[in-house]
Amino acid sequence: xxxxxxxxxxxxxxxxxxxxxxxxxxxxxxxxxxxxxxxxxxxxxxxxxxxxxxxxxxxxxxxxxxxxxxxxxxxxx
Amino acid sequence: xxxxxxxxxxxxxxxxxxxxxxxxxxxxxxxxxxxxxxxxxxxxxxxxxxxxxxxxxxxxxxxxxxxxxxxxxxxxxxxxxxxxxxxxxxxxxxxxxxxxxxxxxxxxxxxxxxxxxxxxxxxxxxxxxxxxxxxxxxxxxxxxxxxxxxxxxxxxxxxxxxxxxxxxxxxxxxxxxxxxxxxxxxxxxxxxxxxxxxxxxxxxxxxxxxxxxxxxxxxxxxxxxxxxxxxxxxxxxxxxxxxxxxxxxxxxxxxxxxxxxxxxxxxxxxxxxxxxxxxxxxxxxxxxxxxxxxxxxxxxxxxxxxxxxxxxxxxxxxxxxxxxxxxxxxxxxxxxxxxxxxxxxxxxxxxxxxxxxxxxxxxxxxxxxxxxxxxx
Numbered sequence: 001x002x003x004x005x006x007x008x009x010x011x012x013x014x015x016x017x018x019x020x021x022x023x024x025x026x027x028x029x030x031x032x033x034x035x036x037x038x039x040x041x042x043x044x045x046x047x048x049x050x051x052x053x054x055x056x057x058x059x060x061x062x063x064x065x066x067x068x069x070x071x072x073x074x075x076x077x
Numbered sequence: 078x079x080x081x082x083x084x085x086x087x088x089x090x091x092x093x094x095x096x097x098x099x100x101x102x103x104x105x106x107x108x109x110x111x112x113x114x115x116x117x118x119x120x121x122x123x124x125x126x127x128x129x130x131x132x133x134x135x136x137x138x139x140x141x142x143x144x145x146x147x148x149x150x151x152x153x154x155x156x157x158x159x160x161x162x163x164x165x166x167x168x169x170x171x172x173x174x175x176x177x178x179x180x181x182x183x184x185x186x187x188x189x190x191x192x193x194x195x196x197x198x199x200x201x202x203x204x205x206x207x208x209x210x211x212x213x214x215x216x217x218x219x220x221x222x223x224x225x226x227x228x229x230x231x232x233x234x235x236x237x238x239x240x241x242x243x244x245x246x247x248x249x250x251x252x253x254x255x256x257x258x259x260x261x262x263x264x265x266x267x268x269x270x271x272x273x274x275x276x277x278x279x280x281x282x283x284x285x286x287x288x289x290x291x292x293x294x295x296x297x298x299x300x301x302x303x304x305x306x307x308x309x310x311x312x313x314x315x316x317x318x319x320x321x322x323x324x325x326x327x328x329x330x331x332x333x334x335x336x337x338x339x340x341x342x343x344x345x346x347x348x349x350x351x352x353x354x355x356x357x358x359x360x361x362x363x364x365x366x367x368x369x370x371x372x373x374x375x376x377x378x379x380x381x382x383x384x385x386x387x388x389x390x391x392x393x394x395x396x397x398x399x400x401x402x403x404x405x406x407x408x409x410x411x412x413x414x415x416x417x418x419x420x421x422x423x424x425x426x427x428x429x430x431x432x433x434x435x436x437x438x439x440x441x442x443x444x445x446x447x448x449x450x451x452x453x
Binding site: 060063 | 192225226227266269310338346354360442
């Protein structure tokens with residue numbers, strides 16, 4: 001039970017580690033983001049679809065989550 | 078124009094600035110129709126849409142609505158038997174012990190979400206209503222863009238409270254009850270290279286209240302007993318998504334999610350999407366998703382001890398171990414990019430999607446969706 005209770009803390013720690021790791025990435029300049037600005041690279045549509053899909057999948061599967069977040073499309077809005 | 082003015086004024090009031098009517102920058106709307114049919118002959122007709130408006134670069138309002146009609150065929154089976162599976166809504170399914178066991182059961186569900194965003198912050202309210210289930214939720218978030226917009230940090234939290242009032246029939250096992258959910262998430266989106274984006278996140282949800290089907294019974298040690306799940310559940314997941322731009326106007330997306338909860342269920346979800354432009358105005362997307370989960374601690378194919386396992390028992394196959402596959406294809410047509418249609422459909426796009434889902438419990442479903450999106 002103790003292990004299960006500390007899982008959320010482990011997950012948050014891993015998330016924070018990812019955030020820290022990616023913060024060290026090289027900066028991509030705005031004029032280099034043409035490919036990233038294309039709608040087919042957007043996370044927005046994925047998040048909208050995933051949120052809708054979760055509704056029926058939660059009635060068919062035991063897990064949940066993972067829809068992600070919108071607004072990360074080209075990371076420039 | 079009148080609609081814009083009205084919405085501008087309404088949002089100004091919502092944002093606490095009465096008398097100030099901000100100028101409208103952009104609006105977008107989407108309407109969609111979805112048809113779901115599964116191997117249990119459950120049919121769901123869903124019409125929905127959303128409307129978003131940007132008043133200025135820092136202020137926006139979005140609303141999403143959905144109306145569902147669920148048609149569940151009556152089954153000629155004993156009340157409370159294992160055949161009485163959930164409808165797609167996860168709520169009641171009719172059992173054919175009435176005068177007309179083959180009559181279809183229909184129910185409707187309506188849902189509305191409104192979210193306002195200002196600078197780094199967003200807040201919203203969600204409500205969903207169906208015959209025996211009323212759900213409400215408040216949610217909020219904060220978002221920071223860092224390092225020349227190469228890193229976006231987001232944190233969200235929500236609190237939901239559901240009122241459950243099972244319809245009376247011969248196998249209703251629970252009186253009116255409730256369910257409360259507290260959810261928190263952090264998400265990081267990072268530009269890795271000029272052609273690569275990644276997004277990672279972690280989520281935690283604590284659920285308290287009624288979490289089993291009040292209409293179901295379980296065969297336990299020679300007798301039928303009401304289904305019973307624990308009334309608290311701690312759920313968590315972590316995921317990573319990668320979007321890679323490919324030559325010839327294509328992109329590949331990969332995602333992985335690991336989930337676990339204190340009922341003993343763990344799952345792995347692996348997904349991939351391939352987007353490809355066909356000409357300048359059509360995008361075709363192919364998709365595959367694989368899902369694998371372990372069983373809850375109290376799940377058994379057969380319960381031989383009185384009371385079940387630690388007092389809990391279930392016939393909900395979502396509590397068992399199984400795997401699932403989903404294949405899909407989607408076509409998106411930007412009508413404003415086509416020389417023949419751009420004059421009449423400026424800012425309009427059309428979508429058509431088909432998905433096939435099946436799992437190792439012999440359940441399968443076909444999902445069709447079509448929609449129109451407008452930007453103006």
